[in-house]
Amino acid sequence: MLRAAEPRLAPLFQEETAQSGVTSVYAGDWQYMVGGGAAAFDCNGDHFPDLALAGGEGKASLFINKSKRGGSLQFDRVESGIELNGVTGFYPLDIDGDGTMDLVVLRVGEAVLMRGLGECRFERANEAWHFDGGDAWWTSFSATWEKGSRWPTLALGAYIDPKSGDNPWGSCTENRLFRPNEQGNGFATPLPLKPSYCALSMLFTDWNRSGTPSLRISNDREYYEGGQEQLWHVSRGETPRLYTDAEGWKFLKIWGMGIASIVFPNETYPSYFLTSMSDNKLQVLKSGPSDAVPTPVYKDVAYDRGAVAYRPYTGSDLKPSTAWHAQFEDVNNDGLFDLFIAKGNVDRMPDFAALDPNNLLLQRPNGTFQEVGDVAGIASFAVARGAALADFNLDGKIDLVVVNRRTPAKLWRNVTTEMGHFIALRLQTDGPNRDAIGAWIEVKHGDQVIRREISSGGGHAGGVNGFWHFGLGNAKSADIRVIWQDGTLGPWQTVAADQFYGLRPDKEPLALLR
Amino acid sequence: MVSSRFCALNITLGKFFCVLALLMMGFVTPAAATSAEDVLHKWFSLSLSLIRHTPTYTPPVASRGLAYLGVTAYEAVASGSSKLQSLGRQLTGLNALPVREVGQSYDEAVVLDVALAGVMRELFGNTGPSGQQAISRLEDELKKAALSGGSTAETLARSEAYGRALAKQIGDWADGDGGATIENMGFPWTYELTKGPEHWVPTNPLARQQQVPLLPKWGKNRPFAMPAGTSCPLPPPHPYSEDPSSAFYKEAYETYQTAKTLTPEQKTIAFFWADDAMASPTPAGHWVSIVLQIAEHDHLSLEQQVDALARLGVAMADAFIGCWHEKYRYDLIRPITYIRRVISPDWQPFILTPPFPEYPSGHSTQSGAAATVLAAIFGDPYPFSDRTRERDGAVPRSFNGFIDAAKEAGISRLYGGIHFRAAIERGYEQGKCIGGYATSLKTWR
Numbered sequence: 001m002l003r004a005a006e007p008r009l010a011p012l013f014q015e016e017t018a019q020s021g022v023t024s025v026y027a028g029d030w031q032y033m034v035g036g037g038a039a040a041f042d043c044n045g046d047h048f049p050d051l052a053l054a055g056g057e058g059k060a061s062l063f064i065n066k067s068k069r070g071g072s073l074q075f076d077r078v079e080s081g082i083e084l085n086g087v088t089g090f091y092p093l094d095i096d097g098d099g100t101m102d103l104v105v106l107r108v109g110e111a112v113l114m115r116g117l118g119e120c121r122f123e124r125a126n127e128a129w130h131f132d133g134g135d136a137w138w139t140s141f142s143a144t145w146e147k148g149s150r151w152p153t154l155a156l157g158a159y160i161d162p163k164s165g166d167n168p169w170g171s172c173t174e175n176r177l178f179r180p181n182e183q184g185n186g187f188a189t190p191l192p193l194k195p196s197y198c199a200l201s202m203l204f205t206d207w208n209r210s211g212t213p214s215l216r217i218s219n220d221r222e223y224y225e226g227g228q229e230q231l232w233h234v235s236r237g238e239t240p241r242l243y244t245d246a247e248g249w250k251f252l253k254i255w256g257m258g259i260a261s262i263v264f265p266n267e268t269y270p271s272y273f274l275t276s277m278s279d280n281k282l283q284v285l286k287s288g289p290s291d292a293v294p295t296p297v298y299k300d301v302a303y304d305r306g307a308v309a310y311r312p313y314t315g316s317d318l319k320p321s322t323a324w325h326a327q328f329e330d331v332n333n334d335g336l337f338d339l340f341i342a343k344g345n346v347d348r349m350p351d352f353a354a355l356d357p358n359n360l361l362l363q364r365p366n367g368t369f370q371e372v373g374d375v376a377g378i379a380s381f382a383v384a385r386g387a388a389l390a391d392f393n394l395d396g397k398i399d400l401v402v403v404n405r406r407t408p409a410k411l412w413r414n415v416t417t418e419m420g421h422f423i424a425l426r427l428q429t430d431g432p433n434r435d436a437i438g439a440w441i442e443v444k445h446g447d448q449v450i451r452r453e454i455s456s457g458g459g460h461a462g463g464v465n466g467f468w469h470f471g472l473g474n475a476k477s478a479d480i481r482v483i484w485q486d487g488t489l490g491p492w493q494t495v496a497a498d499q500f501y502g503l504r505p506d507k508e509p510l511a512l513l514r
Numbered sequence: 515m516v517s518s519r520f521c522a523l524n525i526t527l528g529k530f531f532c533v534l535a536l537l538m539m540g541f542v543t544p545a546a547a548t549s550a551e552d553v554l555h556k557w558f559s560l561s562l563s564l565i566r567h568t569p570t571y572t573p574p575v576a577s578r579g580l581a582y583l584g585v586t587a588y589e590a591v592a593s594g595s596s597k598l599q600s601l602g603r604q605l606t607g608l609n610a611l612p613v614r615e616v617g618q619s620y621d622e623a624v625v626l627d628v629a630l631a632g633v634m635r636e637l638f639g640n641t642g643p644s645g646q647q648a649i650s651r652l653e654d655e656l657k658k659a660a661l662s663g664g665s666t667a668e669t670l671a672r673s674e675a676y677g678r679a680l681a682k683q684i685g686d687w688a689d690g691d692g693g694a695t696i697e698n699m700g701f702p703w704t705y706e707l708t709k710g711p712e713h714w715v716p717t718n719p720l721a722r723q724q725q726v727p728l729l730p731k732w733g734k735n736r737p738f739a740m741p742a743g744t745s746c747p748l749p750p751p752h753p754y755s756e757d758p759s760s761a762f763y764k765e766a767y768e769t770y771q772t773a774k775t776l777t778p779e780q781k782t783i784a785f786f787w788a789d790d791a792m793a794s795p796t797p798a799g800h801w802v803s804i805v806l807q808i809a810e811h812d813h814l815s816l817e818q819q820v821d822a823l824a825r826l827g828v829a830m831a832d833a834f835i836g837c838w839h840e841k842y843r844y845d846l847i848r849p850i851t852y853i854r855r856v857i858s859p860d861w862q863p864f865i866l867t868p869p870f871p872e873y874p875s876g877h878s879t880q881s882g883a884a885a886t887v888l889a890a891i892f893g894d895p896y897p898f899s900d901r902t903r904e905r906d907g908a909v910p911r912s913f914n915g916f917i918d919a920a921k922e923a924g925i926s927r928l929y930g931g932i933h934f935r936a937a938i939e940r941g942y943e944q945g946k947c948i949g950g951y952a953t954s955l956k957t958w959r
């Protein structure tokens with residue numbers, strides 16, 4: 001099997017910002033030191049991922065993807081209705097289940113739900129969906145569909161009290177959980193998720209494969225007092241409650257900025273990469289007896305596996321790094337998820353690297369990681385925040401957009417020539433949860449099974465929704481299976497490599513692009 | 515916005531004049547006048563927040579900063595007081611400080627504010643964006659308040675100039691002490707561990723920076739009141755041994771056993787005094803917080819407050835220098851390393867083991883020094899209640915006096931599982947020795 005051994009399979013990216021048509025800056029001072037998210041999703045039904053980029057105190061932007069398959073990256077900025085100011089981040093989600101992607105807009109001020117109207121146009125839907133967007137410094141988001149619900153449950157995370165004046169420490173404001181209302185036409189009065197500790201990333205994730213996702217929250221220790229990382233029980237009809245030390249959840253304080261999840265090959269449970277300042281964390285569930293009910297006890301293996309990424313790996317600056325968005329994707333199609341980390345100083349903090357290159361860590365077959373950011377050509381020294389990895393030109397290679405603070409966003413096209421095969425899978429249902437948030441995809445080829453949890457949330461202030469990409473190495477076909485969000489186990493189905501498929505329950509995989 | 519632009523454009527004017535002009539133009543809303551006591555408390559309170567939120571502010575660095583702030587506050591007040599005398603030429607390397615113009619009036623709040631603001635800018639120039647914003651906002655708030663106090667423009671200008679002169683001299687003095695520049699958060703870029711089973715090795719394999727020890731040269735810094743880092747030496751720790759009958763083993767076993775059988779009260783004490791970097795104002799900030807609480811509760815005069823803050827700061831900074839000198843002289847292994855190697859491989863201390871050698875205990879040394887100074891100033895017993903960790907969920911604790919509190923701070927390290935008893939008891943004695951130098955400073959006329 002083709003594997004990412006040493007530089008042979010190092011990917012190669014080509015920066016195409018200048019000709020791409022994407023011109024966006026995450027602007028602003030203190031209130032925009034965090035955020036700066038990117039959302040990649042298809043808003044006009046052509047399967048090409050379009051882009052929504054946060055603008056901070058400037059206007060947010062939507063860029064329609066005009067790329068040709070396999071061609072250079074081309075986007076057009078359009079007036080879409082999302083051009084709000086104060087935007088810190090975006091998450092794509094078909095909230096009302098009408099088959100058109102909507103957007104969750106995080107802002108300094110009121111959070112806004114934008115209903116997709118098709119053709120990349122959006123309209124405000126807070127009132128129509130009975131969503132109280134509050135007035136806070138919104139910085140994180142995740143969504144799940146609780147069992148039997150026709151509407152999603154939304155978690156929104158808030159940061160410092162913007163009115164905290166000269167003492168912002170300890171002023172973290174309330175995170176909120178929006179559940180569907182009884183009328184079935186939107187959301188009920190939100191529940192507080194207290195205590196709240198300045199959440200910079202949230203992720204509903206079925207960490208123990210129980211069928212009911214829990215809510216992981218990564219918090220910024222800089223501003224909370226008495227806080228820590230959090231994991232919440234969120235079960236339908238029950239008040240959310242924190243996992244406790246007695247249940248195994250261990251006290252951890254980090255400058256939590258972003259969450260990325262991965263299931264390592266042939267493993268069952270997700271592991272989590274948590275971005276921070278200096279040392280980052282890669283948490284794997286501690287192994288126990290195979291028949292035991294898992295407890296949320298994690299071991300940090302970032303250092304052992306070469307994923308600690310605590311300071312620049314290239315350039316002259318050796319001070320500790322500051323990490324924000326993180327995302328696992330297979331950038332060289334060798335069948336192993338790799339890790340991208342966006343890096344950038346908070347704001348001229350002299351004890352942290354000013355020249356802090358983004359990371360691209362290739363996963364090796366033994367589960368360790370190898371830095372290739374410089375040889376891959378993505379080692380930008382701009383002050384990064386959010387990012388999105390997606391196949392923008394639908395050539396089977398994962399591309400990259402990075403949002404930078406005070407300087408323009410950058411795009412890179414993956415131009416690697418020696419790549420493994422791939423498949424890209426889009427889950428589609430007719431129910432309210434159109435994109436099957438909460439489902440699991442399993443891809444089997446050779447002696448390995450790769451699993452992926454379909455989620456909405458995590459990262460830093462932005463996420464992707466659309467095709468889910470799997471590298472296959474040398475395999476020219478793969479067996480795939482979906483465990484749908486209601487727990488229904490789909491059959492194993494064989495698909496040919498190098499295709500984009502739509503997957504529906506009880507249907508054969510359908511090639512969507514020819 | 516108008517005010518900030520106007521003041522930014524008028525950098526040749528003093529900031530007070532700038533704000534004064536804006537007041538007259540109606541752009542700035544007058545604030546209530548403030549007292550020198552308010553100024554003192556606001557800047558010290560902010561310093562405790564910034565210590566917690568500035569990554570280089572590990573406990574030794576925090577002690578240094580609080581010493582310079584204490585001396586600054588003291589000199590700002592003493593220079594206008596008939597009761598206090600300057601510490602110039604009493605503290606190592608500190609020349610005679612500027613004197614006020616005879617017969618001229620000064621606004622005491624402005625002198626203190628400008629001097630403290632200047633030194634805060636020096637000390638916390640590396641803090642994050644929220645810290646920088648907090649400093650700026652407090653500067654603006656106090657300046658506006660001062661302008662509402664009824665002093666003439668001439669008095670305000672004179673007071674500002676004097677405060678600046680004080681801050682400048684103290685800032686220049688601080689620059690040369692060996693502790694002004696902290697690289698890589700205090701962890702040396704290169705460091706060779708001392709060979710031998712008795713010596714320190716990294717205790718947190720997950721923290722990449724902590725594979726070398728913190729601030730190994732801190733013991734060579736210029737002290738404040740004691741002559742040198744070597745002025746209060748300690749005898750060697752118990753000889754390293756893995757023999758169960760040895761003193762070393764027995765003390766290690768005590769730490770091991772204590773951590774295994776901690777009572778709720780012992781856990782409370784360990785947490786209350788943990789005073790970790792980036793999670794608290796550190797040990798030195800904890801003691802400053804105690805003094806600020808006592809000042810408020812007991813209505814101390816301004817002179818009493820600055821006397822206490824200056825001598826306490828000096829004692830604690832010297833304590834960290836003396837303690838660090840001995841730590842790296844003996845370079846002793848931490849309990850977590852020894853116990854896992856010799857007694858129980860899975861043993862876990864109650865609190866995190868800090869990344870530097872064990873002997874003596876830093877908290878014990880500096881708490882001993884703090885208690886020595888405060889007992890000399892206020893007497894002992896001197897009952898007080900300590901709310902320092904209240905916002906972190908800790909219940910306030912009451913003490914009969916400073917020595918009582920210092921002893922508890924020391925033994926908390928045994929409960930926490932990060933020290934052997936000898937480091938605690940001898941550390942306390944070292945602190946008493948070091949605190950004696952600060953106690954001997956002549957402050958009252």
